[in-house]
Amino acid sequence: xxxxxxxxxxxxxPGMNAAIRAVVRTGIYMGKEMVxxxxxxxxxxxxNFIDMGARSVCNIIQKGGTVLKTARCMEFRTPExxxxxxxxxKEKGIDALVAIGGDGTFTGAELLSKEYNIPVIGIPGTIxxxxxxxxxxxxxxxxxxxxxxxxxxxxxTAASHDRLFFVEVMGRDSGCIALQAGIAxxxxxxxxxxxxxGIDDLIGKLEQGVDCNKTSSIVIIxxxxxxxxxxxxxxxxxxxxxxxxxxxxxxxxxxQRGGSPTSFDRVLASRMGYAAVNALxxxxxxKMTGLKGNEIVLTNLEIAINHSxxxxxxxxxxxxxxxTI
Ligand code: F6P
Numbered sequence: 027x028x029x030x031x032x033x034x035x036x037x038x039x040p041g042m043n044a045a046i047r048a049v050v051r052t053g054i055y056m057g058k059e060m061v062x063x064x065x066x067x068x069x070x071x072x073x074n075f076i077d078m079g080a081r082s083v084c085n086i087i088q089k090g091g092t093v094l095k096t097a098r099c100m101e102f103r104t105p106e107x108x109x110x111x112x113x114x115x116k117e118k119g120i121d122a123l124v125a126i127g128g129d130g131t132f133t134g135a136e137l138l139s140k141e142y143n144i145p146v147i148g149i150p151g152t153i154x155x156x157x158x159x160x161x162x163x164x165x166x167x168x169x170x171x172x173x174x175x176x177x178x179x180x181x182x183t184a185a186s187h188d189r190l191f192f193v194e195v196m197g198r199d200s201g202c203i204a205l206q207a208g209i210a211x212x213x214x215x216x217x218x219x220x221x222x223x224g225i226d227d228l229i230g231k232l233e234q235g236v237d238c239n240k241t242s243s244i245v246i247i248x249x250x251x252x253x254x255x256x257x258x259x260x261x262x263x264x265x266x267x268x269x270x271x272x273x274x275x276x277x278x279x280x281x282q283r284g285g286s287p288t289s290f291d292r293v294l295a296s297r298m299g300y301a302a303v304n305a306l307x308x309x310x311x312x313k314m315t316g317l318k319g320n321e322i323v324l325t326n327l328e329i330a331i332n333h334s335x336x337x338x339x340x341x342x343x344x345x346x347x348x349x350t351i
Contacts, residue, residue, distance in 0.1 A: 027145070027306060029059040031075070031120040034092040035066030035099075035131040038283055039151045039165025041291035042092040042126055047083040048299025049124045049149075054080050056307060061120055065095045066127070067102035067134055070111035075118050087292055090168075090285045096127075102134055105141075112142040121145075124302045128152035128163070129331040136312055136327045145311035147302040148327055151295075153283055156200035158335035159325025160316030164298065167290040169196070169282045170206045176278055177211035177244060184242040190232065190263075190271040194247045194256035196282045201338055203282070204248035209346045214243040216346060217259065219250035220338040225262045232263070232271070238351065243271075297322055 032049045034042050046062070053060040062082075064074040076082075086093055101107035115123075123146040125135040132148045139146040150157045153169035173195055184191045193213075197203045201218030208216030215231045217223070228245065235243055247256045256275045264273055287295070298315040301322045305313060313324040329335060 027058060027122045029061060029119045030122045030124060030303065030306065031061045031063050031115060031118075032078075032094070032124045033063035033066045033069065033126065034094045034096045034151065035125065035127040035134070036096060037128065037152060038092050038096050039153050039163070040090045040168035040283075040285055040287035041164035041295040042151045043086040043089045044287060044292045044295035045126050045149050045151060045164055045299040046092070046094060047087055048296045049303055050078045050083045051080050052300045052303040056303065058303075061118060062094050065097040066131065067099035067107075067111060068097040070114055071099065071101055071107060073114045073118070088286050090287065098130065108138050108141060112138060112144065115144065122306050123147075124149060124299075124306070126151040126164075128154060129157065129333070132314065132327045132331050136331075139312050145306055147305045147310060148314040148330065149295075149298045149302050150314055150316065150330070153203065154197050154200045155202040156198065156333065157314065157316075157330045158332055159314055159323070159330045160318065162294060162317055164291055164295045165283075165287070166202065167294075168285055168288045169203055170210070171288055172282050172285055173203060173207045173278060174210045176281070177207055177213070177246075180276060181211070181242075181244060184244060184274075187272065188241040190243045190245070190273050192245050192247055192256040192260045192273070192275045194249055194275070194277045196278070197248050197250060199250040199333065201248040201250065204246045205338065205342055205346070208246045209342060209349070211244060211246065212350065213246045213346075214240070214350050215245045216343070217245070217247045217251040217253060218338065218343070219248055219252060221340075221343065222252045225253060225259065225266075228259070229263060229266055232267070236270070
């Protein structure tokens, strides 16, 4: 391996810059040439490459977003698109890749690597924490902290007005952020895609809360929940309970993806970036770096993107019910 390309793709996540910095500096330390590929697969298609030195990644460890930019590229999903991408990589002399992103990014990386025999290592960068093979993805911890800051603020106004708030959080098909937010924010209930407990159960909990003299409540709804989102849940609850609750809805949206990464995410990203380059240099390919316990491990990309292997921690859900009686 002489020249390593690094790119970010899919939804951005806080800590991606810290990962880019670690990849670039580790590669240079090991005597390799480093190239940044702008806008992920889009940049491969358009030859949007930049040569990167150690100083090119100064002052980015603390920044949210990604300095390499990101995109969701449809053309790369076709065999013709991947052929063009590979030809451009070859022309630039890039002979190995580090892909930073989530399942879409890794699906593309796996295909490109298999079709053209180019080594690739993935680094999990997504707020959703929905990949098998790692306890934490880069950006998840920062997103959790952003969400909890917002929920604390909502709680202030909910308590002052005796209101019931439905707060919708991101996560695509994963309830990880919702569950964390529910526990750390002391929410009365959490609705998750992984375990549909239904509106009737939720209503039971809210009524129980009133019986226990609760005057305000917060319910966290994961965007992937099967009951149709926060507005829909609010509508159903209102239909059943009438005016006994003053109901408000807040969708936190993309603010969850921004912001300066937490210390945890910066260290995680640094460890994974360092590990990814070292993995390539000892001949590993089509694997994702992950953190299991406090160990950096490698998992096959095809296992990492297999959602069915991902298990939500049911014991935490159980605990959150107990702690909100
Ligand atoms: O994968 C990260 C994520 O923020 C999901 O939680 C969310 O469903 C999605 O991306 C939103 O994507 P976009 O920014 O393209 O609307």
